[in-house]
Amino acid sequence: xxxxxxxxxxxxxxxxxxxxxxxxxxxxxxxxxxxxxxxxxxxxxxxxxxxxxxxxxxxxxxxxxxxxxxxxxxxxxxxxxxxxxxxxxxxxxxxxxxxxxxxxxxxxxxxxxxxxxxxxxxxxxxxxxxxxxxxxxxxxxxxxxxxxxxxxxxxxxxxxxxxxxxxxxxxxxxxxxxxxxxxxxxxxxxxxxxxxxxxxxxxxxxxxxxxxxxxxxxxxxxxxxxxxxxxxxxxxxxxxxxxxxxxxxxxxxxxxxxxxxxxxxxxxxxxxxxxxxxxxxxxxxxxxxxxxxxxxxxxxxxxxxxxxxxxxxxxxxxxxxxxxxxxxxxxxxxxxxxxxxxxxxxxxxxxxxxxxxxxxxxxxxxxxxxxxxxxxxxxxxxxxxxxxxxxxxxxxxxxxxxxxxxxxxxxxxxxxxx
Numbered sequence: 001x002x003x004x005x006x007x008x009x010x011x012x013x014x015x016x017x018x019x020x021x022x023x024x025x026x027x028x029x030x031x032x033x034x035x036x037x038x039x040x041x042x043x044x045x046x047x048x049x050x051x052x053x054x055x056x057x058x059x060x061x062x063x064x065x066x067x068x069x070x071x072x073x074x075x076x077x078x079x080x081x082x083x084x085x086x087x088x089x090x091x092x093x094x095x096x097x098x099x100x101x102x103x104x105x106x107x108x109x110x111x112x113x114x115x116x117x118x119x120x121x122x123x124x125x126x127x128x129x130x131x132x133x134x135x136x137x138x139x140x141x142x143x144x145x146x147x148x149x150x151x152x153x154x155x156x157x158x159x160x161x162x163x164x165x166x167x168x169x170x171x172x173x174x175x176x177x178x179x180x181x182x183x184x185x186x187x188x189x190x191x192x193x194x195x196x197x198x199x200x201x202x203x204x205x206x207x208x209x210x211x212x213x214x215x216x217x218x219x220x221x222x223x224x225x226x227x228x229x230x231x232x233x234x235x236x237x238x239x240x241x242x243x244x245x246x247x248x249x250x251x252x253x254x255x256x257x258x259x260x261x262x263x264x265x266x267x268x269x270x271x272x273x274x275x276x277x278x279x280x281x282x283x284x285x286x287x288x289x290x291x292x293x294x295x296x297x298x299x300x301x302x303x304x305x306x307x308x309x310x311x312x313x314x315x316x317x318x319x320x321x322x323x324x325x326x327x328x329x330x331x332x333x334x335x336x337x338x339x340x341x342x343x344x345x346x347x348x349x350x351x352x353x354x355x356x357x358x359x360x361x362x363x364x365x366x367x368x369x370x371x372x373x374x375x376x377x378x379x380x381x382x383x384x385x386x387x388x389x390x391x392x393x394x395x396x397x398x399x400x401x402x403x404x405x406x407x408x409x410x411x412x413x414x415x416x417x418x
Contacts, residue, residue, distance in 0.1 A: 004179070006298045008066055008251055016180065020298055021306030023184035025314075027288040027335065028070040028307075029324055035071035035281050039083065039091075043325070044315045045214040046071055049280035051312035053271030055305060057285075060267035061259040063301045067247065068289035068308070069271055072282040074235040074391075079281075082225045092219035092276045094229030099273025099282070101233055106266035114261050117241065119405050123354035124363035125370060125397035130246045131347025132374040132390035133239070133287055134340040141340055145333025155197040156330040163190030163334025171295055171338075180296050183335060190331035199328050208322035214315050217279030231382055236284060238394040240268055243285040246346040249353065250290065251299045291339025294346060360415045362404055370397045 006012060012020065032050055033043040053069040061067075075095065082091040121129065142148050146156035167186035174182055194200045241256075244264055248255045255264065264285075272282040289307075293299050314321040356363050374393030381387075387395060407413045 004297060006180070006300050006303075008064060008253070008299045008301055010300050010302075012298075012300050012302050016177070017303060017306050019181050019184055020296075020300075020303040021310055023181050023187075023296075024068055024289050024292055024304060024307035025310050026187045026324075026327070027183060027292045027339065028068055028286050029327070031073075031286070031288060031332075032070035033325060035073060035076070039079065039088065039281060041088065041279070041281075042215050044212060044318075044321060045216065045278070045280045046315075047311045047321060048214045048315035049271070049275045049278065050283060051308040051310075051315070053275065053283040054308035054311070056271055056274070057264070057267040058301050058305055058308075060270070061263045064253075064259040065244070065247070065255050065264050066251065066293060066299050066301050066304050067243070067264070067285040068304050069268065069283040070286040070288070072236065072272070072284040074232050074239065074284065075229065075282050078229045078232055082228050086222060086225045087220070089217065089220040090222050090225040091229070092217070092279060093221035094226050095276030095282050096219050096273050097221075097226045098230060098233050098236070099269045099271070099276060101230065102236065102269025103266050103273065105233075105237065106262045106269065109265065110260070110262035114256050117256065117261075120398040120401050121241070121394075122366070122401055123350055124356045124366040125401050126242075126245055127347050127349075127351035127354070127356065128367050128370040128374070129238075129347070129390060129394045129397055130242050130350055131344045132371070132393055133242050133246065134291075134343030134345075134347070136374060136389040137287065137336070137340045137343075141333050141336035143333070144329040144336060146330055147333070153199075155199055156328075159190055159194045159197055159199065159328065159330035160334045160337075162193040163187070163331050164337050166190070167295075167335060167338045180298050183292055183295060183339075186335060187327065187331060190334055191327055194328045194331060199330075200326050202326060205319055205322045205326060209318040211316060212318035215279065219276050219279075234387070234395070235391045236268070236272075236282075237265070238391050239284060240265055242390065242394070243287065243290060245350070246343060247285075247290055247293070249346050249349055250294050287343050288336065288339050290346075291342040294342040295338065362413070362415060366397060366400055366404075369400065370394075373397075 036043045036046045050070055057069055079091045145160040163186050166189040170182035170185055244255050275283055358364055370393045373396045374390050379388040380392055
């Protein structure tokens with residue numbers, strides 16, 4: 001019996017909509033609230049903007065691109081420098097500038113189209129780049145689970161194994177209603193195991209206010225601060241294209257064509273610009289939520305919108321957001337183990353579906369160099385921006401593909417079609 005697919009535009013009954021939306025919110029919560037903690041701000045404003053940004057994204061892409069916008073990790077290094085030397089308000093100004101430039105780039109793509117993507121990122125390059133989105137995050141999943149601790153806590157391992165086990169076996173054993181919420185069930189099972197093992201602390205829940213307004217703040221602009229943050233646009237564009245490609249493969253539609261890369265890129269960057277205007281952190285489409293879609297076969301934008309509304313509600317209900325934040329690392333790690341792996345598998349699927357011919361040297365060279373670049377830990381520093389992992393691999397793959405394209409036009413390559 002094949003898994004029931006709920007497509008992008010399908011309506012979902014309320015009895016399904018609520019648990020499916022909660023499932024998506026749990027998937028993004030751990031990573032999304034980590035960024036404001038690192039920046040030293042309240043996560044409430046971030047949860048608020050994640051919800052608003054996601055609803056804007058759905059509206060701008062005409063409800064055709066299922067994606068949840070969470071906190072972007074790409075800005076951590078440059079924004080930390082700006083916060084340390086100028087203050088958080090000037091980092092907000094940098095976020096606004098990056099978002100504005102991204103919107104301008106989206107308009108340029110609208111003018112000139114997306115055919116260039118097939119030239120600079122052919123399937124032999126796009127496949128490994130997409131796979132690296134998940135693979136380079138695998139260490140984060142292991143770290144959250146406590147697997148990389150110097151002294152491993154057996155209680156964390158138990159919680160991790162319960163969470164991952166329920167997610168994996170639930171995905172292949174659950175039927176009917178339960179078959180579409182294996183991630184939610186796994187989170188609840190892992191949370192119960194964490195309570196039994198005594199690694200959940202409810203002190204913050206008791207101290208939290210029932211109703212609390214998010215803290216809004218305004219940006220300040222400084223040319224030097226903006227220039228420190230601006231190069232990160234290379235990172236977020238590569239990440240965005242990769243996420244749209246892998247989502248396209250999962251839902252079985254070319255989202256770069258319809259609704260179009262220009263729409264999704266504009267929506268993503270408009271959300272980042274608006275985030276900077278109200279005091280939140282930059283947003284980006286989230287791999288965790290892409291993984292949830294891959295596991296469950298539920299692609300409905302109504303479910304994503306439901307998760308966004310729940311996120312907005314959480315930003316105003318202090319005790320609710322505090323309760324969700326008590327979900328321990330081993331639970332997040334157990335879920336991430338599966339979701340990040342699903343993204344990696346989607347990259348391999350691109351290679352299979354595109355029938356990449358590895359008897360051709362160019363395809364072997366592209367895939368080999370991209371994988372090693374992304375997984376080796378190699379880094380390229382441009383000012384205060386460090387390109388590493390998937391982003392550096394993407395830049396290298398694009399450069400190689402462009403060189404191959406030029407050599408083809410000059411009829412110098414030895415594997416052109418006769």
